[in-house]
Amino acid sequence: xxxxxxxxxxxxxxxxxxxxxxxxxxxxxxxxxxxxxxxxxxxxxxxxxxxxxxxxxxxxxxxxxxxxxxxxxxxxxxxxxxxxxxxxxxxxxxxxxxxxxxxxxxxxxxxxxxxxxxxxxxxxxxxxxxxxxxxxxxxxxxxxxxxxxxxxxxxxxxxxxxxxxxxxxxxxxxxxxxxxxxxxxxxxxxxxxxxxxxxxxxxxxxxxxxxxxxxxxxxxxxxxxxxxxxxxxxxxxxxxxxxxxxxxxxxxxxxxxxxxxxxxxxxxxxxxxxxxxxx
Numbered sequence: 001x002x003x004x005x006x007x008x009x010x011x012x013x014x015x016x017x018x019x020x021x022x023x024x025x026x027x028x029x030x031x032x033x034x035x036x037x038x039x040x041x042x043x044x045x046x047x048x049x050x051x052x053x054x055x056x057x058x059x060x061x062x063x064x065x066x067x068x069x070x071x072x073x074x075x076x077x078x079x080x081x082x083x084x085x086x087x088x089x090x091x092x093x094x095x096x097x098x099x100x101x102x103x104x105x106x107x108x109x110x111x112x113x114x115x116x117x118x119x120x121x122x123x124x125x126x127x128x129x130x131x132x133x134x135x136x137x138x139x140x141x142x143x144x145x146x147x148x149x150x151x152x153x154x155x156x157x158x159x160x161x162x163x164x165x166x167x168x169x170x171x172x173x174x175x176x177x178x179x180x181x182x183x184x185x186x187x188x189x190x191x192x193x194x195x196x197x198x199x200x201x202x203x204x205x206x207x208x209x210x211x212x213x214x215x216x217x218x219x220x221x222x223x224x225x226x227x228x229x230x231x232x233x234x235x236x237x238x239x240x241x242x243x244x245x246x247x248x249x250x251x252x253x254x255x256x257x258x259x260x261x262x263x264x265x266x267x268x269x270x271x272x273x274x275x276x277x278x279x
Contacts, residue, residue, distance in 0.1 A: 003031065004029045004030065004031040004059075004060075004063075004070075005029070005030050005031070006027065006028070006029050006030075007027075007028060007030060008025045008026065008027050008028075009025070009026050009028060009098060009101060009102070010023050010024070010025050010026075010101075011023065011024055011025075011026055011094060011097045011098050011101050012097065012101070013093065013094060013097050014093075014096075014097050014100065020084055021082075021084050022082065022084075024074060024080070024082060024085070024094065025079075025080070026071050026072070026074065026079075026094075026098060027071065027072045027077075027079055028069050028070060028071040028072065029052070029059070029069075029070045029071075030067070030068065030069055030070075031059065031060070031063040031067075031068050031070075032062065032063035032064070032065070032066050032067045032068040033065075033066070033067055040065050040066045040067065041066055041067075041106060041107065041108050041132065041276065042066060042067045042068070042069065042102075042104050042106075042107050042108070043059075043062045043066040043067070043068045043069070043107070043108040043109075043110060044068075044069050044071070044095065044098075044099070044107050044108070044109050044110070044119075045058055045059045045062065045068060045069070045070045045110045045111070045115075046071070046073075046095070046109070046110070046111035046112070046114075046115030046116070046118050046119050047070075047072075047073065047076075047111075047112060047113075047114075047115045048111075048112045048113025048114040048115050048116075048255075049113060049114050049152070049189065049190070049193040049197075050113075050189070050255070051072070051076050051077055051189055052070055052071075052072050052076070052077070054112060054113075054255055054257075054258065055070065055110075055112050055115065055257065056070065057257055057258070057261055058110055058112070058257050058264075058265075058268075061261075061265045061268075062108075062110065062268075066108060069102075071095070071098070073091065073114075073115075073118075073192070073196075074091075074094075074192075075188075075189075075191075075192030075195065075196070076188075076189050076192055077185065077189070078185070078188070081192055081195065085196070086195060086196065087196055087197075087204070088114065088117050088118050088121060088141065088196055088197060088204060089121055089204055089206075091118050091121075091196060092118045092119075092121035092122045092125060093125065095118065095122055096122055096125060096126060096130060099130045099131075100128075100130070104130065105128075105129050105130055105132070106129065106130075106131075106132035107130060107131055107132055108132060108133045108134075108135070108272070109122055109123060109131055109133070109134050109135065110135040110136075110137070110268070111135070111136050111137070111139065112136075112137040112138065112139075112255065112257065113137070113138055113139060113140060113228075113254060113255075114139075114140065114193065114196070114197060115139075116136030116137055116138065116139025116140070116141075117136075117139050117140050117141035117197075117204075117207075119134055119135075119136055119139075120134065120136055120139060120141060120207070120211060120214070120241075121141070121204070121207065121210070123214045123216055123218070124207070124210035124211055124213050124214050125210070131216055132216055133216050133217045133218070133272070133275055133276070134214065134216055134217070134218040134219070134241075135218075135219045135221065135268055135271065136218075136219070136220050136221070136237075137221045137222075137255075137256060137257060137264070138221070138222055138223055138226050138228070138229065138234065138253075138254045138255065138256065139220070139229075139234075139237060140197070140202045140203065140228075140229055141202070141203055141204055141207045141237070142203050142204075142207055142208050142211075142236070142237055142240070143203050143205075144232075144233050144236045144237075147229075147230060147232055147233045147236070149201070149202050149203075149228060149229050149233070150163050150227060150228050150229075151201070152193075152202070152228060153190070153194060153198065157172070157173065157174070157175050158172060161173075162227070163227040163228050163253075163254070164226075164227070164228060164253050164254040164255060165225070165252075165253040165254070165255070165258075165259060166223065166224070166225035166251050166252050166253045166259055167251075167259065170259075171258070171259075208240055211237075211240040211241050212240060212241075212242060214241050214242065214244075215242070217243070217271070217274075217275040218238075218241045218243065218244040218245070219244065219245045219246075219247070219267070219268070219271040220234055220237060220238035220241070220244055220245065220246045220247070221247055221248075221249055221256060221264060221267055221268075222234035222235075222246070222247070222248050222249065222256075223248075223249050223252035223253045223254055223255070223256040223259070223260075224248045224249065224250050224251070224252065225251070225252060225253040226252075226253045226254045227253065227254075228253075228254045229254075231248050234246065234248075245271060247267050249263055249264055249267065250263070252264070
């Protein structure tokens with residue numbers, strides 16, 4: 001495994017000829033085997049509203065066996081978000097364009113929260129064999145009657161911790177303890193999240209129907225203590241993807257990779273061992 005390297009990829013949106021979409025630079029970290037018989041499949045790891053740091057350990061784990069790409073969504077961590085990038089469906093199209101630009105096929109998609117939504121949209125929209133498998137972790141993107149999602153934008157820092165973690169005291173960060181730059185960065189990331197997923201709130205009305213078109217092996221993981229979107233919501237999401245595997249991670253909330261990394265990684269590894277055994 002190589003040490004992570006940072007680079008920028010300029011992506012030309014395939015659908016941009018008929019509208020105002022222009023080339024966009026995407027910052028990403030790359031790690032894992034680069035070439036040779038042990039290089040394995042490429043994994044694209046997509047983060048949620050908290051930024052790439054929330055899935056960095058997933059990328060590091062997968063990099064032991066996969067060439068792994070971890071992009072920063074445009075608008076997060078000081079990166080540019082053009083006005084035309086205004087919903088998750090467009091973000092999914094952008095990342096499909098990234099796979100084309102990199103000459104990749106049969107890619108393993110792993111996404112957490114908002115990143116899981118984008119990954120699911122990618123798998124649903126792919127008609128070229130770009131996507132080979134899908135893992136989503138405590139994702140959003142649909143509306144389930146009787147199981148409303150928490151209004152994330154209405155929560156203060158304490159509320160975010162209490163709704164997101166099984167053990168909120170362990171992960172709560174007092175905003176007063178942050179530097180001005182750190183607080184500004186969080187505000188900017190929240191603004192980017194609101195721009196992509198604020199209206200309609202945390203869902204795509206077309207996604208439930210699109211999920212039925214996903215043909216690749218799929219796994220849905222969910223923290224048992226998630227109060228942003230409950231495990232019952234997760235079961236409904238998984239049920240919309242033909243043949244998907246659903247698993248609850250105990251003693252974890254919305255980010256089980258942070259609270260229960262060993263259990264989360266073991267679940268992903270078991271899924272990959274089964275679905276990649278023939279590749």
